[in-house]
Amino acid sequence: GGARPRMVYDLSEGGADMKPLLGGKGAGVAEMIRIGVPVPDGFTVTTQACVAAMEAGGVWPDGLWAEIEAHLDAFEERTGRRLGGAERPLLVSVRSGAVVSMPGMMDTILNLGISDESVVALAEESGSPRFAWDCYRRFLQMYGEVVEGVPAHAFSDEIAALKNRRGVEQDTDLTVEDLTELVGTFRTVARRHTGEDLPTDPREQLRRAVRAVFASWDTPRAGVYRRAHGIADDLGTAVNVMQMVFGNRGDTSATGVCFTRNPSTGAKELYGEFLVNAQGEDVVAGIRTPRPLAEMEQVLPGAYRELLDTMARLEQHYGDMQDIEFTVDDEHLYLLQTRTGKRTAAAALKVARDLVAEGVIDRATALRRLEPGQLDQLLHPGLDPDHGRTPLTRGLNASPGAGVGRLVFDADTAAERGAAGEPVVLVRWETTPDDIHGVIAAQAVVTSHGGMTSHAAVVARGMGKPCVAGAGDLRIDVEARTVSVGGTVLGEDDVVTVDGSTGAVYAGALDLVPPQVTDDFTEVLGWADDVRRLGVRANADTGPDAAKARELGAEGIGLCRTEHMFMDAARLPVVQAMILAEEPAERAAALDRLLPMQQADFEEIFTAMSGLPVTIRLIDPPLHEFLPDLVEQSLLVQRLEDAGTTGPELDDARTLLAHVKRLSEMNPMLGTRGVRLALLHPEIAQMQVRAIARAALAVRARGLDPHVEIMVPLVGFAEELRRMRDVVVSTWEQEVPAGDLPYSVGTMIELPRAALVADAVAEHADFFSFGTNDLTQTTVGISRDDAEGSFLHTYVDAGVVPDNPFASIDVDGVGELVRIGVAKGRTTTPGLKTGVCGEHGGDPASIALFHEIGLDYVSCSPYRVPIARLAAAQVAL
Ligand code: ADP
Numbered sequence: 001g002g003a004r005p006r007m008v009y010d011l012s013e014g015g016a017d018m019k020p021l022l023g024g025k026g027a028g029v030a031e032m033i034r035i036g037v038p039v040p041d042g043f044t045v046t047t048q049a050c051v052a053a054m055e056a057g058g059v060w061p062d063g064l065w066a067e068i069e070a071h072l073d074a075f076e077e078r079t080g081r082r083l084g085g086a087e088r089p090l091l092v093s094v095r096s097g098a099v100v101s102m103p104g105m106m107d108t109i110l111n112l113g114i115s116d117e118s119v120v121a122l123a124e125e126s127g128s129p130r131f132a133w134d135c136y137r138r139f140l141q142m143y144g145e146v147v148e149g150v151p152a153h154a155f156s157d158e159i160a161a162l163k164n165r166r167g168v169e170q171d172t173d174l175t176v177e178d179l180t181e182l183v184g185t186f187r188t189v190a191r192r193h194t195g196e197d198l199p200t201d202p203r204e205q206l207r208r209a210v211r212a213v214f215a216s217w218d219t220p221r222a223g224v225y226r227r228a229h230g231i232a233d234d235l236g237t238a239v240n241v242m243q244m245v246f247g248n249r250g251d252t253s254a255t256g257v258c259f260t261r262n263p264s265t266g267a268k269e270l271y272g273e274f275l276v277n278a279q280g281e282d283v284v285a286g287i288r289t290p291r292p293l294a295e296m297e298q299v300l301p302g303a304y305r306e307l308l309d310t311m312a313r314l315e316q317h318y319g320d321m322q323d324i325e326f327t328v329d330d331e332h333l334y335l336l337q338t339r340t341g342k343r344t345a346a347a348a349l350k351v352a353r354d355l356v357a358e359g360v361i362d363r364a365t366a367l368r369r370l371e372p373g374q375l376d377q378l379l380h381p382g383l384d385p386d387h388g389r390t391p392l393t394r395g396l397n398a399s400p401g402a403g404v405g406r407l408v409f410d411a412d413t414a415a416e417r418g419a420a421g422e423p424v425v426l427v428r429w430e431t432t433p434d435d436i437h438g439v440i441a442a443q444a445v446v447t448s449h450g451g452m453t454s455h456a457a458v459v460a461r462g463m464g465k466p467c468v469a470g471a472g473d474l475r476i477d478v479e480a481r482t483v484s485v486g487g488t489v490l491g492e493d494d495v496v497t498v499d500g501s502t503g504a505v506y507a508g509a510l511d512l513v514p515p516q517v518t519d520d521f522t523e524v525l526g527w528a529d530d531v532r533r534l535g536v537r538a539n540a541d542t543g544p545d546a547a548k549a550r551e552l553g554a555e556g557i558g559l560c561r562t563e564h565m566f567m568d569a570a571r572l573p574v575v576q577a578m579i580l581a582e583e584p585a586e587r588a589a590a591l592d593r594l595l596p597m598q599q600a601d602f603e604e605i606f607t608a609m610s611g612l613p614v615t616i617r618l619i620d621p622p623l624h625e626f627l628p629d630l631v632e633q634s635l636l637v638q639r640l641e642d643a644g645t646t647g648p649e650l651d652d653a654r655t656l657l658a659h660v661k662r663l664s665e666m667n668p669m670l671g672t673r674g675v676r677l678a679l680l681h682p683e684i685a686q687m688q689v690r691a692i693a694r695a696a697l698a699v700r701a702r703g704l705d706p707h708v709e710i711m712v713p714l715v716g717f718a719e720e721l722r723r724m725r726d727v728v729v730s731t732w733e734q735e736v737p738a739g740d741l742p743y744s745v746g747t748m749i750e751l752p753r754a755a756l757v758a759d760a761v762a763e764h765a766d767f768f769s770f771g772t773n774d775l776t777q778t779t780v781g782i783s784r785d786d787a788e789g790s791f792l793h794t795y796v797d798a799g800v801v802p803d804n805p806f807a808s809i810d811v812d813g814v815g816e817l818v819r820i821g822v823a824k825g826r827t828t829t830p831g832l833k834t835g836v837c838g839e840h841g842g843d844p845a846s847i848a849l850f851h852e853i854g855l856d857y858v859s860c861s862p863y864r865v866p867i868a869r870l871a872a873a874q875v876a877l
Pocket residue numbers: 040092093094095096103104105106107108110242243244245246247279280281284325326327336337
């Protein structure tokens with residue numbers, strides 16, 4: 001066995017490249033020390049140590065405490081201070097810090113090292129007893145809550161009660177006597193909740209604090225956040241022990257948070273907040289509404305200028321927008337954290353474009369950094385800019401976008417009602433990280449306290465969730481479940497509209513309008529188009545969808561489902577007449593009526609996609625899908641009979657029931673559908689081919705350029721495709737003079753057999769389109785509609801399967817069939833065009849596989865086209 005890995009590093013030993021071991025925060029402060037930015041001294045316990053402790057059920061690895069103590073001794077030596085000392089006391093913060101930042105989701109304890117002895121020394125040394133006792137009460141509050149599990153409100157209630165008795169508003173109005181009293185009260189409160197006195201030895205407190213920070217990796221809110229962001233559960237957190245610097249030392253001290261660019265819009269401008277005479281937690285936890293950073297220029301001009309210089313330096317150093325925590329301790333500036341700033345999708349695009357224009361990074365770097373899934377945010381509807389309504393109230397525009405919903409006053413209710421599909425808006429005094437599940441489920445979040453740099457705002461922006469913070473006019477009554485503002489009282493049944501872009505909140509539901517594609521979007525996705533090899537098409541069934549898809553960058557349609565048009569209310573009776581026809585002539589008459597309707601649809605689509613390929617799939621679902629449900633129709637007949645109804649009404653109902661019975665199947669997904677149905681009733685496919693051909697000719701006659709691809713679904717045997725192709729070709733030739741309008745005929749590959757015999761199938765195909773939705777169902781033998789509501793989620797949660805195979809392609813099974821299908825297909829038809837038209841076509845992980853297999857294109861829903869363009873570029877970089 002080799003030597004045990006080190007589990008503790010001094011901050012001065014670390015650097016940005018040690019993030020996996022030291023966590024983002026530890027690596028970030030170490031890097032700042034390395035480049036000469038003022039940061040307090042300290043050391044970091046590694047994520048590895050945390051993982052080892054977690055794996056051992058909380059038991060620390062051998063030697064961990066000894067290693068921590070050795071680093072603490074050296075730390076005391078360097079600073080000439082002692083933890084909890086009665087002279088020159090050392091106070092530290094004990095901070096969580098994971099590899100992937102999870103703002104506010106884990107725990108931190110400040111002011112550790114304060115004790116009955118050291119509080120006196122701190123008071124003397126600083127000349128401010130009030131400050132020393134403020135540190136003490138803050139420590140007991142955080143330590144009691146985080147380490148000993150005392151509920152947070154037990155302390156905050158005492159503060160509120162005391163302020164009430166004293167008739168003061170702010171924490172800063174409390175006197176030294178008040179704070180001394182609070183320290184005593186807090187000890188009593190803690191004893192009441194834990195049944196024991198709090199430990200008084202700071203080294204013991206430190207040991208427990210490290211243990212608590214390790215454990216905070218597993219808090220429910222951290223788990224919720226990780227699931228929402230796809231972060232692995234086994235990474236663990238590092239623990240950073242750092243010397244305290246004090247923003248609460250008086251009026252020459254302050255604390256704050258700033259971003260090097262605006263994280264909502266991406267604009268290069270001052271964005272930040274601060275509080276005089278406070279500690280960082282007051283800002284990030286959203287307890288107090290801080291002041292805009294620009295005002296710091298008046299209050300603390302020296303530190304302000306130094307901060308601006310440091311911000312610029314850090315951004316330049318990292319080549320990306322930074323989110324920075326700072327504290328001014330008696331006019332001396334210290335940086336406490338820097339990390340890549342979380343931003344909205346719009347900001348991400350603007351920052352990418354600007355940093356490239358400024359020459360800070362190249363396009364490839366910019367593209368690599370973008371998160372494809374986040375682009376989805378840009379496509380959410382927003383408020384009509386000309387709505388002309390007067391807001392109920394205004395707060396800070398903490399996270400842009402519009403949200404409409406009924407009011408809810410707590411996170412659990414928001415999560416419950418949101419999960420049930422009801423649009424809700426979460427209104428809170430402040431939002432704590434414990435509210436994360438409610439934030440995820442809500443359309444928007446409104447708080448009456450807290451700023452734009454609070455954790456709540458940071459988290460909301462990262463998720464693209466509209467948020468208005470610090471709307472101070474709101475009077476929230478959580479008990480009564482009402483909120484009042486300027487004489488208006490709203491309750492749980494009332495709807496509000498939140499405009500996170502302006503900070504306005506409106507009573508009622510305002511109209512939303514579709515988003516506009518911005519210049520940043522066009523420019524940056526243009527870079528993606530330059531590097532990607534995979535084509536990106538859209539699945540679209542109508543002219544407007546096709547036009548939208550094209551606007552979002554689709555290079556054609558990969559799947560147009562003709563039968564969707566049959567469901568239209570005006571057409572369904574004709575479709576039913578066609579299905580129910582007793583005589584061929586009757587059926588032909590119904591099809592003749594359907595033909596011009598289908599033709600009109602195709603004309604719209606060819607028009608929208610002029611110059612680009614359009615793949616039209618011939619009829620796919622079983623015919624009974626166009627008829628009433630068997631049970632309902634039986635009940636109808638029953639009711640008519642019971643009511644003694646006779647004559648044509650009953651006869652018709654009975655006839656229809658007979659047809660429904662005749663067509664009903666045990667397992668329709670594997671029944672008379674797709675090419676099987678088309679071979680059984682070639683007249684349906686013939687009508688569709690005629691409609692396609694006539695639409696193409698008509699569109700071309702208008703000077704446009706239709707590119708027709710006709711696709712046969714659910715082929716399992718090469719012979720099916722050979723026969724169907726004959727039907728398509730002979731019909732086409734009746735409509736279009738030979739060679740006059742090029743078109744191609746291909747098939748969907750959605751049965752494992754088709755993939756396995758792809759060489760034979762390809763003899764009759766110009767293209768393959770892998771229908772990965774059905775291919776997944778038929779390969780894994782799982783019915784999607786049945787499984788997603790039952791065992792599949794359990795499977796994913798329990799790790800039986802790595803992912804939902806309907807969301808992200810099953811690489812080893814379905815992926816392998818795609819690989820085989822492409823390889824075999826190309827042996828008989830060199831140049832065979834291949835694509836994917838399942839939902840996987842819009843999933844970044846699946847797209848990576850399709851790129852690697854060498855498909856020609858993916859096709860996804862119009863709104864996922866930008867995601868696919870970016871994801872396809874990232875795999876090609
Ligand atoms: P979080 O991840 O929740 O932001 P942090 O570890 O960053 O937790 O700490 C919470 C707050 O305490 C931040 O505002 C941070 O700047 C402040 N803080 C942390 N360590 C110190 C320190 N050594 N001196 C002063 N303030 C600190």
